[in-house]
Amino acid sequence: MNFHNRVVRTLAILSAATVFGNLAVPASAAEVAGIKLDDTVRVANQDLKLNGAGIRHKLVFKVYVAGLYLPERKTTVPDVLAVSGARRVTIVMMREVGNEEFGRGFMSGIQQNIDRAEKAKFVSQLMKFGEVFAAIPELKKGDVLTVDWIPGTGTLIHLNGRKVTDALPDLAFYNAILRIWLGEKPIDSQLKSFMLGDKPGDAPRSGNS
Template sequence: MTNRRKMMQATAAAVLLASSGGRHAFAATDVAGVKFEDSASVAGQTLKLNGAGIRTKVIFKVYALGLYLPEKKTGTAEVLASQGPRRVQIVSLRDLSSEDFGDAFMKGLNANTDQAERTRLLPQTKAFGEMFGAIPGLKKGDVLIVDWVPGVGTQCQLNGKKIGETVPDLAFYNAILRIWIGDNPADSSLKPKLLGAS
């Protein structure tokens, strides 16, 4: 009887697994109440959540951020050299004006690029700045996605709607990533989380 019961339990477990398709679609990482799915699809390719954490300023939680890559990477140079699409997902944890967010973006960009690179990326930085000017800001719970699509460029979505122009240069996307994982990251405690530290 006990063997039969074990067999029935095993069968029930197998049926449950089969009904879920054996997928981990509901697997997610929780960061300050924000759930980051363990995978995301960009340009038809499945990306893995490399890491996620919170950007804090003084004592305030500003936003939660997740970094998605084709394969897990643990170093900044590896991330920047990564082939294929990439995604940064930002979920606002408080209301932010477009000026505040844009200023923080520019400060982070300037802190992690040299003068020559800033000059070269100026047209694309201006285009990105216009995007911040076109939105009123981020409300608590808003989701901003910044994707790199090979052969296309940097694309942004706010709450699922495309915003701004596509920016074509990979160097610009890498400059954006360095805001959080560069030598002078916006938040030194966030950087190791994005690079997969537990």
């Protein structure tokens, strides 16, 4: 092989290595308002992908960034609620919020999106869920709260990696928690759209879509 052919072959190998190397590089983390969320997380030995994320606004304030993780992409509420594997909602605080205010928002979000029969069924779990916020003095800027569904275990909540509640075993209750953001009366309709995968500029969703 002459020198010219060796050069051509070397360039071809380098070019192929560059292409395949680029394909192997993982996608960068998603960024919302300067807060980075991993594209993929591992929950209960299962890889979950970031389905969508956005900002929870209250009046003129940015309260937190929330991201929804699922085994595969879903764009409608019924499909999200029907997922059989692990799931996660990650919340990253953007400002300091007292535990009473934060807890009230969560409890109100659940109760506005469940009917009377569900409220009666969930009494004990709602009480335990409320105890989570009583155990947290306040949520500070940068704190990370994760709300996981673990098949065979239940709902687990962690604050900055520390478990703050025992498992709540009812899948229907986890779905009730999800409806805080995804229900017919979400706490933030724009955040609902973003968690379902919409991007800025998309038409807003309504109802269970």
